[in-house]
Amino acid sequence: MRIIGLAGWSGAGKTTLLKRVIPALKGRGISVSTVKHAHHKFDIDTPGKDSYEHRAAGAQEVLVASSNRWALMHELRDEPEWSLSELLGKLSRVDLVIVEGFKTGAHPKIEVYRSENGKAFIHPSDRDIVAIASDIRIPGASLPVVSLDNAEAVADLMLQYAVDSNALFGMMPASE
Numbered sequence: 001m002r003i004i005g006l007a008g009w010s011g012a013g014k015t016t017l018l019k020r021v022i023p024a025l026k027g028r029g030i031s032v033s034t035v036k037h038a039h040h041k042f043d044i045d046t047p048g049k050d051s052y053e054h055r056a057a058g059a060q061e062v063l064v065a066s067s068n069r070w071a072l073m074h075e076l077r078d079e080p081e082w083s084l085s086e087l088l089g090k091l092s093r094v095d096l097v098i099v100e101g102f103k104t105g106a107h108p109k110i111e112v113y114r115s116e117n118g119k120a121f122i123h124p125s126d127r128d129i130v131a132i133a134s135d136i137r138i139p140g141a142s143l144p145v146v147s148l149d150n151a152e153a154v155a156d157l158m159l160q161y162a163v164d165s166n167a168l169f170g171m172m173p174a175s176e
Contacts, residue, residue, distance in 0.1 A: 002162035003088070005099040007129065008112035009119040013148060014100050017112055017133060020151035021158065022098075028155070031094040035087055037101025045073060085169035096162055107168055108161045112148065130161040 006014045018034065025032050045052040054062045055075055063072045072090075076082075084102050091097060099107065103122070111123050113134040123129035123143060131144040133154050138145045146153035 001088070001091070001093055001097050001165045002095065003097045003099060003107050003165045003168060004158045004162040005102060005105065005107050005109035005128075006112050007101075007103045007109040007122055007126070008114070009117055009122075011117050012112045012114040012119075013135075014112045017148060017151070017154060018098065018100060021154050024151045024155040025096065025158070030096055030159070033091050033094045033097050035084065035091070035097060035099045035102070037084075037099070039101070044071070085165075088165050088169070096158065097165065098158065108163055110154065110157055110161070114148065131157045133157075 006018065008014050022032050022034075043052075045055065051062045051064045051073065055073060059075070060077070061072060061074045063070060065071075084099065084105050084107065088097060099105070099109075103109075104126075106128055108130045109126070109128050111121065111126075111129045111132045111134075113121060113132055113136075115134070115136045121132075123132060129143065131146070132138060132141065133146050133148045133150075135148045144157060146157060148154075
């Protein structure tokens with residue numbers, strides 16, 4: 001699997017961009033999965049539902065399945081947060097994994113920059129940023145810059161700069 005990240009401040013438009021880039025990649029025959037890092041406590045379950053009650057009772061993992069999808073919830077309890085490489089090991093094989101978040105991770109990232117946020121650029125201090133998707137022109141930029149509104153150009157950058165996750169993290173290839 002190849003991996004590329006999107007990094008940017010909150011409100012820059014990372015998720016909005018992903019909603020347009022994923023169909024562009026799929027239209028090229030590329031299978032895509034995403035990993036989203038949340039900095040806050042979150043829950044994908046609903047209190048009162050059986051799966052929530054199983055976890056609340058102390059189950060380490062709860063797998064919920066239907067004819068449309070399945071989801072595995074793993075409670076860390078007192079375990080440390082998993083690394084990106086550990087999380088990637090849980091994914092089924094695809095052509096490209098797009099990571100949203102893990103801003104300080106040592107994987108190639110495209111910076112998503114929105115001028116109205118009033119935040120500084122990330123790329124000058126992050127050597128793993130390989131390109132920028134921005135809503136403004138950046139004269140003299142030392143990295144490739146594409147319009148935040150051009151999903152095809154962002155998809156091109158993703159495919160150009162994505163790296164093999166096994167090589168990046170020193171992981172063994174998943175068994176077939």
